[in-house]
Amino acid sequence: MNALAATNRNFKLASRLLGLDSKLEKSLLIPFREIKVECTIPKDDGTLASFVGFRVQHDNARGPMKGGIRYHPEVEPDEVNALAQLMTWKTAVAKIPYGGAKGGIGCDPSELSISELERLTRVFTQKIHDLIGIHTDVPAPDMGTGPQTMAWILDEYSKFHGHSPAVVTGKPIDLGGSLGRDAATGRGVLFATEALLNEHGKSISGQRFVIQGFGNVGSWAAKLISEKGGKIVAVSDVTGAIKNKNGIDILGLLEHTEENRGIKGFDGADSVDPDSILVEDCDILVPAALGGVINRENANEIKAKFIIEGANHPTDPEADEILRKKGVVILPDIYANSGGVTVSYFEWVQNIQGFMWEEEKVNNELRNYMTRGFKDLKEMCKTHSCDLRMGAFTLGVNRVAQATIIRGWGS
Ligand SMILES: NC(=O)C1=CN([C@@H]2O[C@H](COP(=O)(O)OP(=O)(O)OC[C@H]3O[C@@H](n4cnc5c(N)ncnc54)[C@H](O)[C@@H]3O)[C@@H](O)[C@H]2O)C=CC1
Numbered sequence: 001m002n003a004l005a006a007t008n009r010n011f012k013l014a015s016r017l018l019g020l021d022s023k024l025e026k027s028l029l030i031p032f033r034e035i036k037v038e039c040t041i042p043k044d045d046g047t048l049a050s051f052v053g054f055r056v057q058h059d060n061a062r063g064p065m066k067g068g069i070r071y072h073p074e075v076e077p078d079e080v081n082a083l084a085q086l087m088t089w090k091t092a093v094a095k096i097p098y099g100g101a102k103g104g105i106g107c108d109p110s111e112l113s114i115s116e117l118e119r120l121t122r123v124f125t126q127k128i129h130d131l132i133g134i135h136t137d138v139p140a141p142d143m144g145t146g147p148q149t150m151a152w153i154l155d156e157y158s159k160f161h162g163h164s165p166a167v168v169t170g171k172p173i174d175l176g177g178s179l180g181r182d183a184a185t186g187r188g189v190l191f192a193t194e195a196l197l198n199e200h201g202k203s204i205s206g207q208r209f210v211i212q213g214f215g216n217v218g219s220w221a222a223k224l225i226s227e228k229g230g231k232i233v234a235v236s237d238v239t240g241a242i243k244n245k246n247g248i249d250i251l252g253l254l255e256h257t258e259e260n261r262g263i264k265g266f267d268g269a270d271s272v273d274p275d276s277i278l279v280e281d282c283d284i285l286v287p288a289a290l291g292g293v294i295n296r297e298n299a300n301e302i303k304a305k306f307i308i309e310g311a312n313h314p315t316d317p318e319a320d321e322i323l324r325k326k327g328v329v330i331l332p333d334i335y336a337n338s339g340g341v342t343v344s345y346f347e348w349v350q351n352i353q354g355f356m357w358e359e360e361k362v363n364n365e366l367r368n369y370m371t372r373g374f375k376d377l378k379e380m381c382k383t384h385s386c387d388l389r390m391g392a393f394t395l396g397v398n399r400v401a402q403a404t405i406i407r408g409w410g411s
């Protein structure tokens with residue numbers, strides 16, 4: 001099932017559980033605005049290259065729209081729409097005053113030089129600058145982008161609108177970024193996992209983890225989990241997959257990845273087939289790369305008892321069904337990876353206040369938000385007798401529906 005069909009399906013199931021009016025349901029599904037722009041840049045060799053950029057602004061009932069910008073060859077309209085919609089429910093689950101958006105450019109960043117990436121980011125910003133803004137739509141990093149990308153967007157946007165640090169989050173610290181934002185999604189994954197395990201009378205220590213993706217989310221999650229005594233027994237990224245049943249030395253792997261632009265060739269573990277990473281023997285599986293990777297082809301083979309969704313929509317609805325029947329507990333993306341956007345919110349607040357928080361305050365506040373989110377979503381599971389995914393969807397959709405109604409929808 002494609003990403004948008006899967007997301008719409010989960011939304012509709014939640015809407016039915018909540019008994020939403022069908023007209024309100026329809027209005028919540030339709031994106032506020034979809035932007036598609038042509039981005040042509042001169043390559044370093046003087047030839048021209050054209051790319052397509054997208055920004056989908058899904059909903060703003062609860063506040064400015066918020067969400068990352070992805071650079072990846074598979075960026076396409078349905079996927080961006082699904083990701084934008086997920087942001088709307090995610091910011092509501094996290095109870096931060098935002099709506100949802102997502103953007104991206106269909107490109108392979110590994111095939112572009114730094115100066116080509118800079119030109120592409122600046123052209124994209126020129127095309128969308130009048131549709132984003134501190135109180136309208138605030139981009140952030142996602143796959144294939146990072147603090148440097150945000151710095152270029154900020155610089156280009158500021159040429160049109162004056163210095164505006166709060167127009168993007170996930171910036172370099174020297175440009176108004178928040179301490180703790182880089183690690184925030186991985187740290188949120190850690191807090192979410194702790195909350196879930198605690199409920200099952202378990203702790204991180206001694207649990208065996210498999211992590212797919214070793215970028216921002218996967219590598220921080222791996223580092224923080226291993227610091228808490230979790231054993232990372234297998235990791236994969238776009239360059240390959242490795243395993244070591246005694247636990248991979250994560251600090252060593254981070255150093256290797258930095259030097260080699262990937263995990264391939266790390267000598268502290270055995271190479272394995274990347275296609276088998278999700279079905280490796282472990283207690284807890286953390287998908288932290290692409291969407292749709294857990295599907296009906298592999299769901300039956302999954303050995304993990306818990307899945308913590310670091311990535312967005314890694315689990316197809318058909319796989320959800322199979323895993324539920326197998327008794328696998330899935331902590332859904334719109335809660336499990338909400339640590340990133342939560343600290344983005346703290347960054348935006350700091351920029352607006354013109355004040356900088358200590359890292360300890362950022363991490364403590366993040367823990368508070370993640371703990372409250374888990375409690376709120378469990379409450380919805382109880383109210384609607386549903387699993388964690390529907391608990392999170394009903395929680396998010398209900399908050400957005402209520403905000404929409406209170407603002408005067410239908411009047
Ligand atoms: N960066 C953030 O703050 C947040 C990211 N996410 C989600 O987390 C996921 C990962 O994002 P980031 O870590 O930011 O991206 P990133 O670009 O920093 O890292 C992506 C990682 O996935 C790996 N990868 C790509 N294709 C792969 C494949 N076919 N098999 C295995 N690994 C593969 C890459 O090699 C890299 O290690 C995405 O789904 C993103 O939407 C969710 C919430 C916040």
Ligand SMILES: O=C(O)CCC(=O)C(=O)O
Nearest residue numbers: 067068140142340341344
């Ligand atoms: O930090 C943000 O604003 C958005 C992060 C994001 O794109 C996501 O949570 O999927």
